[in-house]
Amino acid sequence: MSANLIVSAISIVIVCVGVIGLILKRNLLLKLLSLNIVNTATILFFVLIVYKPGDRAPIGPVTGVQFADPLPQALVLTSIVINFGVLALSLLFTMVLVKRYHTLDLRKIEGFVKREFEEEKS
Amino acid sequence: MISMGRYSVSLKAVYVVLVIALFGGLTIGAIVTGGRAEVSRVGSLYLEKGFEFPNIENAVFGVYGMYRFYDTLFELLIFATAVLGITIFSDLESSLDSEKSGLVESHVVSASASFLYPAIAVFGIYLAFSAHQGPGGGFAGGVIGGTGILLLALARGAEETGRKFREDSMKRVEYLVLFIALLIVVLGAFYPDTIYRNLPGISVITVVNISIGLKVFIGTWAILHFFVKHRGEV
Secondary structure, eight states: OHHHHHHHHHHHHHHHHHHHHHHHOOBHHHHHHHHHHHHHHHHHHHHHHHOOTTOBOSBSOOTTOOBOOHHHHHHHHHHHHHHHHHHHHHHHHHHHHHHHHSOOBHHHHHHHHHHHHHHHHO | OOTTTHHHHHHHHHHHHHHHHHHHHHHHHHHHHHOSOOSOHHHHHHHHHHTTSSSOOBHHHIIIIIITHHHHHHHHHHHHHHHHHHHHHHHHHTTSOOOOOOOOOOHHHHHHHHHHHHHHHHHHHHHHHSTTTSSOOHHHHHHHHHHHHHHHHHHHOHHHHHHHTTHHHHHHHHHHHHHHHHHHHHHHHHOHHHHHTSSOTTHHHHHHHHHHHHHHHHHHHHHHHHHHHHHSOO
């Protein structure tokens, strides 16, 4: 119980670090890095849900053994693969933005986009 | 928002504090009030029923390969969409050649890569083949094969490795794999007993695992090769 609380507190702290970075940082790369940190904390939380001392990995029709819950393990697989794909695609879009505007600062990019939009309008 | 200056920053800080308080309070409350949780109701159902299939001994594979195959299918579709976007941009950018700045070649890396790559590839294939009977799975096998190719690219250069593995035909194989997964889902919806139970031997399980492994392998290599190509050299 107490170990569970400690690990969940750690995962909450890591999620908080990620969310703070996601909201307060203006650099696009740091924002993506924060998103990755949030995903890592989520995986840690899944591990916390599954882990109980003495449980075995759910392999083999063995009787008389307490197996670990297989559902969160399958969900962690999904989480890892989708995080990989989303991170790669968003890095690609960041590269396109940098090639066009030559900056990673989100405010400057917003200003450029706004100016372009107004020029197109007029 | 931009013109507000200092005020907008403090508003963001309030958002941060709110999010943290909500998330932390909910999580700690759930853990304290939940007590010592046993295996969840759905999870114990999967554990009971999963071993009833004749060939499956790995319950995790039973979840993502049999009961929640739609989940896996849409995961594959999302991964394929990401790889498709990266491939399109890679084709668009191919006309702009970046300056090649290869690292200093080390004989240790190239010798150990050519020595290690066959073992890594065999291990990945083994994991994809035997996932229904032991630890492993298509995802793990595919990622292991993809990182093995990255090691090969580290030793011999990305362009040569891409040419050696015939990327153009590999992209066709990728869509063939998606088609196989869709086919299994559709046929399994109409004839569940024939597809999932009554086929002799290793049956559809290994097909599922091999196709997932191939998909992840090709996608990983496509993503890695795009970033390597854009950077110049590994």
